[in-house]
Amino acid sequence: MRKFEKLKSRVVPLPIENIDTDQIIPARFLKATTREGFGENLFRDWRFDSNNQPKADFIMNNPTYSGKIMVAGKNFGCGSSREHAAWAIQDYGFDVVISSFFADIFKGNALNNGLLPIQVSDEFLDVIFQAVTKNPNTELVIDLENQTVLLAETGDQESFEINPYKKSCLINGYDDIDFILNNKNLIEEYEQSK
């Protein structure tokens, strides 16, 4: 898994609520048997029309906005458990998703792939959206060690929560399987006790 420590980047704002994983990557693109290449179809039906032409009114087709941080409305990643959603976001080039609320399975999937989901308050989310609307070149600084999100220009800052175990996984680039495999004797003991 990729390591994550600190990031300074511009952002792509998606001020829409309840973005479900069917929007992030529609089911018809789940037929691949590897993890790569899903970025091409990220938000497929919002990005492209039925003739595969980019939709001018969708923010990801607007060159004014770019960056490694996606900022989205609350309840991001609800619906299907497809990890392909996290893979697509990462494959497209995002390292961080910020929202005021994440669906559980998406959040877990993101963390398992080194894509950092950051939950901020509704108020701070609004501060970010307003700052980016005013100045599309707004940069955010994500500091995982200190668990903070900072608006570089204004100095507005908020701290975020992350499970300490998951934090160390991201910083060190190791995953749950390594952790559990180190406890294999306990698993076998458990099975024998049943």
Add this chain to the structure above:
Amino acid sequence: MSRTLVEKIWDAHVVKREESFPDILYIDTHLIHEVTSPQAFDGLRKRGIPVFRPKQTVATADHNVPTLNQHLPIKEELSRYQVDMLTKNCAEFGIELYGLGHPYQGIVHVIGPELGITLPGKTMVCGDSHTSTHGAFGAIAFGIGTSQVEQVFATQCLLQQKPKTMKIEVNGTLGKGVGAKDIILYIIAQISAAGGTGYFIEYAGTAIQALSMEARMTICNMSIEMGARGGLIAPDQTTFDYIKGREFAPKGAEWDKELAYWKTLYSDADAQFDKVLSFKAEDISPMITYGTNPGMGMGITEHIPAIKSQPESEQFSYQKALEYMGFEDDKEILGRPVDYVFIGSCTNSRIEDLREIASFVKGKQKASDVEVWIVPGSKQVEKQAIQEGLDKIFEAAGFQLREPGCSACLGMNEDKIPAGKYCVSTSNRNFEGRQGPNARTMLVSPLTAAAAAVTGKISDIRELL
């Protein structure tokens, strides 16, 4: 100490608990299908390790399979490849596969219960969010991502934070034409598509206890649609009667031993839940969704809520949803024409659903301009429907009884709803494009779907019974 049912089952499966770490939770049964497993098998190959407990893993092909002519090779190349990969992976790693052509094949959440694989007190996972279905038996069952599928392959365990618990009580008696699907759509409309996030839900109350196992599965199935990790119902005589005699259910002395354990599976009277909600069955009418998430639901005779009645920060998303659906706020849906009716999915494709629909449509005809697909949940459901002559009733009514699979619930196979068309569906998600690019989905109960099929428009089933 008093504990909730979730806590009892959870605690019985903890392999290791350590301060500031998630629990290592033992998983009794791992269900897999073709879409979310290939990358996990690849991960094992990269690590050079086997599936740790292949006998506790069961596979089926459901998401990609065609629902017509299943005896022929799958036409769509990528779907065929993915299904072939599952076959190859299961053979290589020693996993039992109920693939196409097998008498047990079907939607993963339909076959687990009907084969007696799903049992009270178990921990069960699958790379599919509707794994919550199995909670109807008093099991802890939840959906996982592919990295976690690989974890369970490798270790038969998952690293999991113990969830918060919520009790949702529904007491009283359901009205005529109102069923389990209406209960769950009502609850989601009340608490929103995010109202259950972070919780494991226990459904209780007299209206829940009165439900059959299949109806309970419909309720637990849609727990994820309010964001919950899972949902369950304490097992009772209805549960035990359903399980007894099924293919893989315990038999003889083993049955007696298990039954004695299952009878201990309930929340203690004074157990503390993190949240408790209570609803009255009498308040629930036949439900329908009007928007693009399952929380956007209402009684079928109601008006779509006004945009200005929504919180200001949510008005943009709300308006976007109504525009997608081609609906206006403050108008009713009743009487609007329908193009497609889809009866199927892990929510409503079991034999009881088909019986209920057949008893309503017997002697009736579908409206001429509506296409009606009935997709049974499994080969066993299909066989039973034919044995009971339901296929003849459907045929006479102009309903097409197809072969088992996930089908138009998510349109991974050819069963897609065309752009702009309205589909009244017994499935679980009305997201944009869920049933096909730009398709418009309205979620309903099997009876309300049957009513739309017969009348060609959104109809109040209570007027037709």
